[in-house]
Amino acid sequence: MAKVKTKFVCQECGYESAKWLGKCPGCMAWNTFVEETEAPAVKTKGAASAFIHKKEKPSSIINIESSHEARISTLIPELDRVLGGGIVPGSLILVGGDPGIGKSTLLLQTSHALTRSGLKVLYISGEESVRQTKLRADRLNALSEHLFVLCATNLVNMEEAIEQIEPDFLVIDSIQTTFHPDITSAPGSVAQVRECTAHCMRLAKHKGIATVLVGHVTKEGAIAGPRLLEHMVDCVLYFEGERHHAYRMLRAVKNRFGSTNEIGIFEMQEAGLKEVTNPSELFLSERPLGVAGSIVVASMEGTRPVLVEMQALVAATNFPSPRRMATGVDHNRLSLIIAVLEKRMGFFLQNQDAYLNVAGGVKLDEPAVDLAIAISIASSFRDQPTQAYDVVFGEVGLTGEVRAVSRIDARVKEAKKLGFKRAIVPDKCLKGWNPPKGIEVIGVSTVAEALTAAFGR
Known part of the structure; x- marks a missing residue:
């Protein structure tokens, strides 16, 4: 029987070591190393990366045809303002915030608003059952036959559902609960978050599906997982606010398709989040x-x-x-x-x-x-x-x-x-x-x- 090889991986920055270390040499954090099993490398035939499906030759940038795709309006002006005018088809968006701040509420309301435009939406939750999501939708009055809900954490099962429904807008809540069966580490680990995000990025780019990932945050307020997670996505949004106040602010810290200086202001009410059109007043x-x-x-x-x-x-x-x-x-x-x-x-x-x-x-x-x-x-x-x-x-x-x-x-x-x-x-x-x-x-x-x-x- 072959000996199982293990390695120690920092849960903050992804630094790998053959032995356990008290302090990470990469990010200088203490007690962040977790033992993980080394998975054998999977050899791909022909392509050097799963991101490449066919060989392409370098082209002059002058000869490349650019297509101006219209943005998808969410019908929520405050959210459109932060995104730079709407959602870009095929973009990958990461939304982070404290627990209970209203991330799932905002995305469920956004999903329902997009269905009113005739789009097909798939909402995948790894933290709530379909019945719990239905209870939230009843409270928010976010019911539509074009809004599909799935409770799953296996990335392979998610991809099968995406192939079956072919949505225009996809929400995965959250990326820390998602895992790929070919990776031996636990869900939420650096390897799982990195590979699952890369898989979602390839899916969004090739199929043109606008995808939103919900990310957990640490005690310091930063999105949990490797810093690479924020580099891979197109847009990073933070949902901020005091839990004892009714007001919430949506702020963009990275946006490849718009400004990072805009904020959206919402008020948490019994029926969900309501836009604040005049925050000064x-x-x-x-x-x-x-x-x-x-x-x-x-x-x-x-x-x-x-x-x-x-x-x-x-x-x-x-x-x-x-x-x-x-x-x-x-x-x-x-x-x-x-x-x-x-x-x-x-x-x-x-x-x-x-x-x-x-x-x-x-x-x-x-x-x-x-x-x-x-x-x-x-x-x-x-x-x-x-x-x-x-x-x-x-x-x-x-x-x-x-x-x-x-x-x-x-x-x-x-x-x-x-x-x-x-x-x-x-x-x-x-x-x-x-x-x-x-x-x-x-x-x-x-x-x-x-x-x-x-x-x-």
Whole structure:
């Protein structure tokens, strides 16, 4: 009897070793090696790879005919926005998110919406039975004769069902539960995830089936499995949000067919996910008026302007090291703005705790929110409220200057639409631009000028 050969594989990056190691040399992670049985290599006849079905000769790129395939609209504008206008036929999309955030709900609603366009959809679930999926569909009212449901985890059985139904849109929930019988490792391992994803990619490209894979995430929030998984797919979407809040955000971190700056905002309701067409009005619905430490900032999420409330709380501390805590913005950005206020404005914040929060659970990562951070901290420190219908934006430099930002017209137009009376903006943005009527636009060049405009002195 032949001796069974084994190897140790890192479950984070796929590094292989002949013996167990406590620390992976590839990704420097601890206790990630799992013993797996080495499967004998399968020799292919003729083709060097299963991806190649026939030999092709290199062609000049000028002589290649390009076909402009129309995108498939999901009939969900927020999802189409994130995807860049719709689903590209033959594309492979990876959707990740925390457990219970609503990934399966979103994809089941998308599947039902596509059937209304006359497309045939196959929804394969490896985590729920067909009866459980039917219960979810009843709650979401996602019932259609063109929506087919299968409970399977064997990739060979999945391929047989795909050959039988020939769908236009395929959902596999999830890739971590899928396994190929020719690979000896357990489902969810690096080898299984890599090979199953490669098989799905070949299937999507050759048959032109738009395929969506659901991926689990780790405790750190990254998609579980090797990093190669995100490189193989065409689009990577993250479904984010707090489990205790009703709002969910769909964000693209990779998209070969569109921008990665767009976000889609949904609200979780009893009947499923509902699109939020005006997120600014939603985020400002509970904003208190006339309270110190609160200011509204106009931020850009892709091509969409979003107005959110920036809250700051500055309180004296008895400890030698004051605390700095930020939610929704970069912690280092908060420390930088506090240093600018101390050095350039003379604020004594060395014995003050500073807490910063973006209301609504939104994450802002653009420099245009710097001016709002500075004004909200100054408002709380002075215990002096700003005007209730002011909106601000601008980047703050280390010398205290306010730098220009992009898309000032879209930001001011959104503020005017929501009833704001004044906008404090960088004065460099006003060159060659005529502000709209109905809102006062104040240009400032330094933080000192911005604070004078916000507080009146």
